[in-house]
Amino acid sequence: MSLYEILLVAYLIVAIMLIGFVLIQQGKGAEAGASFGAGGSNTVFGSSGSGNFMTRTTAILATLFFLISLIIGGITTGANTEADEFQNIEAPVEATIPVVDESDVPVSDQTDGNDVPTSDPQ
Structure with a gap:
């Protein structure tokens, strides 16, 4: 496998991970919902929340x-x-x-139009 192929595979993996991390992140307007109880999931990533981890990972992937x-x-x-x-x-x-081969051309047995039998009315 060449360096070009390895870089293409790495490029694809980084692009998919970057798309995933951008879609997972919360928007800037999401802090308003945290006061109503929606911020409970941020404790999984530590006391500072997922923002620091997610933004650093997104910056590194970008x-x-x-x-x-x-x-x-x-x-x-x-x-x-x-x-x-x-x-x-x-x-x-x-x-x-x-080039047309002469043997491929069909040849009919009739040479004249006179050989055709005619009906004789009697």
């Missing part, structure tokens, strides 16, 4: 996301790709004429 994206961009910028035949429009195209 920094990793940007660093990995810059590294992947630097790796792909230096990579040379081969030009396809459709991208090289200066090369002349060779015209090929299909």
